[in-house]
């Protein structure tokens with residue numbers, strides 16, 4: 001696998017999957033892209049969690065970002081194609097923004113050879129250096145020091161690019177989180193830190209996770225700026241991330257954005273989330289980021305209801321096709337089990353026949 | 356009373372908490388939720404928030420706090436949500452907990468519970484068997500039960516023990532294995548292996564979920580006229596060398612079987628001790644069966660190829676018997 005070095009933009013899969021060619025107003029075009037990626041993420045994850053998992057076609061853990069789509073999509077659309085992304089386990093939208101095909105995602109979830117990890121790892125544990133997405137490990141916040149290192153390297157290389165790392169509120173309790181941020185801050189590394197504060201970590205509510213009120217309160221201890229945004233508003237996330245990215249690109253160091261949101265699902269597909277008070281589902285259900293984006297687009301005349309319905313129909317069609325492809329694709333061959341633990345030895349030089 | 360392996364562990368903890376007010380629990384999602392696997396279900400209601408502490412996601416702090424509380428006379432039982440995350444608390448375990456008694460005569464009576472093992476399609480970070488890291492750490496005790504009876508008895512013994520115990524619970528056994536558990540108080544001593552099944556022609560030395568794989572193979576071999584003894588180590592550190600050697604002296608042939616990967620695994624240690632101390636009794640090489648040296652893969656066909664199973668054991672057992 002290639003090292004994390006600059007690749008030509010041509011090598012990246014088209015990040016422009018969402019067709020906005022006919023949309024003249026840039027805000028209307030961006031709104032359409034927000035809606036497209038959020039809806040694609042929702043549709044894909046609904047299919048994964050509510051259908052394929054229940055049918056037993058996906059085994060193991062399934063974690064979705066239902067209700068939180070505005071965070072990864074709003075922030076992800078700020079990133080330049082060569083910026084480096086470290087998604088967490090509820091940030092599927094980032095993969096689509098980077099041009100990962102839905103079928104690769106379904107194949108990943110179903111343990112097929114065509115998945116991003118070829119069946120080696122599960123669910124959101126996937127990455128692709130060619131698309132400048134680093135795969136998480138399971139341990140929360142372990143990506144933060146790694147992202148700090150990537151940012152330090154980009155700085156050393158005088159790269160114009162920066163690093164975005166995503167995590168939940170619970171992850172900020174890990175020592176790795178604090179060590180990574182402190183190092184990046186001291187080094188003024190170009191790192192944008194994006195927290196989805198969905199108010200639960202598995203069953204643990206915020207007040208059992210931290211004694212400060214906001215995750216943003218942690219930033220002053222490291223001498224970095226932070227801001228709090230409405231995490232269910234893609235535009236708000238986008239604008240805040242834009243400020244953070246400018247800060248990082250100017251060499252001013254890390255910047256933390258806390259996106260207030262709610263996990264509109266249990267922790268994972270096997271957890272109904274019974275410990276969440278019912279009124280909170282209602283309260284946050286009314287703030288659904290996709291519905292809100294549609295309302296904004298309709299109010300501002302960026303799209304008609306018909307156009308929005310067409311977009312959703314298009315997405316459903318795409319997902320249908322992707323699922324069918326993944327289901328038809330093979331499982332990895334068990335004979336490949338021990339391949340690629342290490343770099344394969346170079347093929348022996350051809351022996352020259354002596355006459 | 357017939358209970359599951361999981362219920363046996365739960366009872367062991369519960370009874371010790373009833374018996375001894377210094378026993379308390381800490382870990383992620385163990386209170387309100389009852390733990391990711393529900394091992395601590397109901398304990399918050401019974402024992403209250405002070406003794407069933409829901410912590411932040413902070414494995415290093417969980418283990419460290421357990422150590423600190425133990426210095427003050429408590430007997431903490433810390434839960435790692437998955438054994439795979441024990442590495443986040445590694446320094447506290449291998450450098451703090453393990454070395455206190457030797458350095459300054461301070462006992463560290465803690466138990467670190469770690470649900471481990473594959474076969475649940477958990478992938479590389481929810482399937483590992485990291486016992487060998489800890490077996491390589493003098494000062495720790497390392498346990499992995501295979502039956503409900505041992506699970507409860509070893510848990511009680513671990514909580515009462517005055518040294519730090521890493522208690523591996525195999526996730527695939529939690530609800531699959533059931534067994535008879537006495538209602539009267541009992542313990543299973545740490546550091547003692549057991550003969551899970553008697554046999555004459557060869558010994559398989561194993562622990563955890565692989566005991567049941569060995570039992571499956573032993574049934575099949577029995578029909579072929581081959582009698583395989585199964586030694587269940589139960590405690591991996593300190594190793595009960597005597598029970599292992601006695602079995603091998605009787606059968607003259609040995610296979611060490613574990614689910615963890617081969618290189619640097621417990622199997623190498625057992626094998627070395629057999630060849631050092633029972634060489635003249637051996638009628639064949641000491642074989643090892645373990646997972647190959649790769650991370651635990653996710654995709655079912657890969658994981659199936661990865662995990663040791665009865666088929667792989669049968670093949671080696673038949674070969675060794677004929678040797």
Ligand SMILES: Cc1ncc(C[n+]2csc(CCOP(=O)(O)OP(=O)(O)O)c2C)c(N)n1
Nearest residue numbers: 138139140168169170171200201202436440
């Ligand atoms: C170090 C570590 N300990 C425990 C876990 C098990 N676990 C998986 S997700 C999770 C909760 C994560 O909460 P948060 O960081 O807030 O992210 P969210 O799931 O809410 O998006 C836990 C405890 C883990 N992955 N890593």
